[in-house]
Amino acid sequence: MRLPRLSWVQTSLLAGLCLAVCWSLWSVPPTSLDARIVRDVVLFVALPGALALSRGRDLGWRVDRRALRNTFLLACFVVPFYVVGSSLPTIRTYYPMWATDTALATFVPHALAQFVVAAAAETYYRGLLCVGVRELGFKSVFISPVVYAVHHVHKPPIELLLSAPTDVLFGAVDYKSESILPSVVAHGVGLALLDWLVLHPPVVPTATVVRVLSWLPVPL
Numbered sequence: 001m002r003l004p005r006l007s008w009v010q011t012s013l014l015a016g017l018c019l020a021v022c023w024s025l026w027s028v029p030p031t032s033l034d035a036r037i038v039r040d041v042v043l044f045v046a047l048p049g050a051l052a053l054s055r056g057r058d059l060g061w062r063v064d065r066r067a068l069r070n071t072f073l074l075a076c077f078v079v080p081f082y083v084v085g086s087s088l089p090t091i092r093t094y095y096p097m098w099a100t101d102t103a104l105a106t107f108v109p110h111a112l113a114q115f116v117v118a119a120a121a122e123t124y125y126r127g128l129l130c131v132g133v134r135e136l137g138f139k140s141v142f143i144s145p146v147v148y149a150v151h152h153v154h155k156p157p158i159e160l161l162l163s164a165p166t167d168v169l170f171g172a173v174d175y176k177s178e179s180i181l182p183s184v185v186a187h188g189v190g191l192a193l194l195d196w197l198v199l200h201p202p203v204v205p206t207a208t209v210v211r212v213l214s215w216l217p218v219p220l
Contacts, residue, residue: 008057008132008133015047015048015051016124019047020150026039031098033098033113036098037113037117040117041116043124044120044121044124045123045124048127048128052128052132057132058131059127059128059131059180060126060127060130060131060179061127062179066178067177070173070179070182071177071186074170074183075182075185079190082190082193083193083203083204084204086194086197086203087202087203087209088156088209088213089206089220090157090219091158092206094159096110096199098110098113102196111192111196114191114195115188118184118188118190118191119187119188121187123184125183127180129143130175131175131178134175134178138175140171141174143171144171145171146164148163149167158218170186171183
């Protein structure tokens with residue numbers, strides 16, 4: 001008896017689950033950015049891309065006027081959060097995730113490598129699990145936050161707290177754009193900006209930020 005062929009949505013969600021498990025099982029040295037790139041590109045770009053290509057689907061790798069406009073708007077919206085977040089003690093302790101310094105010859109290649117990691121993550125979270133299944137309607141933006149939060153359990157508590165709403169925001173913008181460009185740029189540039197800020201004295205005094213955000217139910 002021949003089994004019915006899975007729909008694209010069923011296939012993408014099943015693949016997303018399998019890739020999430022593989023990502024968790026494929027351990028890489030925490031200090032090796034190169035190893036992280038290899039794992040993420042294989043699991044989050046190459047395999048979803050091959051799957052989408054085999055089914056004639058689109059994971060949101062497109063650039064048009066609407067995508068460029070929304071990329072600019074999203075980047076402008078998130079930059080203040082990175083600036084404020086870079087003043088928090090838990091963030092300054094955790095970042096940079098991989099060794100770097102302020103010398104441009106070191107920092108620029110580091111930032112570009114992190115951008116690759118961000119682009120790979122967005123291809124999976126916002127591409128395969130959001131824009132790629134947009135026929136589900138707007139509810140597709142709520143698929144990846146659970147996986148995203150699980151993959152961020154080791155991050156500082158404030159970042160874990162904000163991971164789900166951030167994921168929904170990025171997904172909503174990409175969904176409306178029919179492109180993952182906005183989240184790729186916001187994520188990739190944000191990581192580089194955060195590292196650069198943490199390597200320098202806080203733009204906003206740490207005591208001020210901690211006092212203003214002291215109502216949050218997590219360590220700062």
